[in-house]
Amino acid sequence: MERPILEVKHFHAWFGDHEVVKDVNLTLYRNKVIAVMGPSGCGKTTFLRCINRMHELTPGARTEGEILLEGENIYEMSPIVLRLRVGMVFQRPNPFPHLTIYENVLAGYLLNNIPLSRTEKDAIVEDSLRKAALWNEVKDNLKKKGNFLSGGQQQRLCIARAIAMKPDILLLDEPTSALDPISTAGIEELTQELKKNYTLILVTHNMQQAARVSDETAFFYMGELVEFAPTRQIFTAPRDQRTQNYITGRFS
Amino acid sequence: MLVHSFKHIRHRQIRSTLIRVVIVCFTLLTLLPLLYILAYIIRRGIGAINWSFFVELPKPVGERGGGIANALTGSVLIVALATLMAVPVGLSSALYLSEHSRGKLAGFIRLCIEVLTGIPSIVVGIVAYYWLVRPMNSFSAFSGSVALAIMMLPIMIRSAEETLKRFPVHLREASLALGVPYYKTILKVLLPCSLSGVLSGIMLSIARVIGETAPLLFTAFGNPYLSFNIFHPMHSLPLLIYNYAISPYDSWHQLAWGAAWVLLMWILLLNVLTRIMIRKWSVRY
């Protein structure tokens, strides 16, 4: 049995006194797309942000329990190191406006003063942009700033920026919510390519998206992980009545 | 019914046009004094402008000619020093305030800044006098700079804080998610993106203080000779204008007008530069 890439054991998260994530237990394996879905306020985004320890940046945030990245407890490693191994793409495309496209892809290295030779930089930029399906569209404009790119292209630039760091896991927080349907379809297709090299955890409030792109789906409700199973099973024969109610739209 | 509504609409249209005319008139009214002052200074001052005006020292009474070299260099030095002092303090405060917009300390700092804005310039001068001139036993450009720096702070901090606050959370998160530590995020992402706003805040505060006379009266005090020693008294343009304008000598009046012209051009230049900078360097989120 291969070793899991992420293990979550009895994990809780609070904002002040309010418990938003309750006793989550989860094991994830490599090279899969795992969707995390649930109604608004169910704790899915908070949970995602705990995996790269962004949750604790909010004042009053607190966690309990273990999250192991390839066997290592993420709370025993430096958050900086963790975030180099666990990348994140956000809901709103957020390339750095003061950097060129080239610099944006390398932002993780440049801002951290990680030295790279010119050839290494060029290689990383081309490789990441190719993997993000953006290379052909921008290869002649690498020295320009990214503000002429469309929303979908900007999001792919952010994906390139994240995968340039060669992370183990890529977290995606509703990456297509702010995009039009065609860009959304492009990103969804991209996830299938990306999973060959990375493990993706994707939070979405769009059930059909979860059904389309993921191999396994986790359903969160009111802070609890209600059900975690292969996507096919969740959408044809879910075990929990709450899951069924959610996906059939019996409640919002 | 239809006939009624047409009349009603016409009344509203007339009223709308009337109010628009009133607004435009009042605006012109505010512009008028400004334009008049500008025109007057330019007209009176331009006559004094020539090369020797800029490089010569003022001549004793009776002699024709002379220049404002000492006052000009003095103003430049005092303001430059004031900026050097004010920027680190101002920027750090602005950063602190933008990062901790809630909290008791932040609220207290804001209160102090607002009070500072309202303090009369002469009071600032007196304070600098007691702080620095007395203990140092001499008037100095340094104490003048301190006084000016105190006056620059509120404008700079307000403007910088506003710019820094507008920095979107999602860009900050993007940087943090890449493993960039907090202080590096500030230095390498927040500040560069906010550069134009911060710089324009600095320029505006400079423009505000270069014409201040009262704080320099008992700090820099004035110097008839050209001096680069900041711990000795130093002359400045506003001081020169003040002294020469109330003197009975025509030649000195002429110099004062010229100096006023120079000041005006300097302020205009700063404002124009600020606008260009904002347009060229501002980063759209």
Added chain:
Amino acid sequence: MTALEHALKELKDDVILMWIMVEAQLQAAHKAMLEYDQHLAREVMQKEKRINAYELKIDEQCEDILARYQPVAVDLRFLLAVLKINANLERTADIADGIARYVIDAPEGFDHDLLQSTHLLDMYTEGMTMLSDTRIAFEREDTALARSIFQRDEIIDTYNLQALDIVTEHLQQGSAHIRQELLVLSIIRKLERVGDQAKNLAEEIIFYVEAKVLKHHSRKEL
């Protein structure tokens, strides 16, 4: 009720309506056979058109719901089951139509003793009951009732096997109504298929309610 729930309810009502129509067809064919009522038999053949129209309607409704709502889980299984149930019901109606045709083609009425001895009447009654029971199981989502169908189908299968022997015996004993004996055998074959259809219907009901696939599995896995 959401739009989807509303559409599903309408669909279910339509399916039940078709089910009742098919039951009525079987009953009418039964009566026509017993009473040699060729007029009634012709009515059965007429009504067959209505049933075909209903089959198309239900198929279309399913297609519509799938396209518009992309249902999942129990709703999806319900639609897939309805598509199959629809086809099964139509085939059952065909059987009733077939029996009615035999009645029309028969030159004389069927001998009741023959019908009795071959257990044709027993099969017919059981078949009709199985059909209406599956309908009730569908309406109430009663999988226990659905499961009871399997055993009863085995009874019909047994009758079917026995029928061949009985008819052969009759013919060897020199029965005069050879044609009738053969017709009876044909009708029995058709009734065996009614049993099969009812079994399929039961399997579909269990699939959609419990997400258990019982096709091609042995009875032991029930």
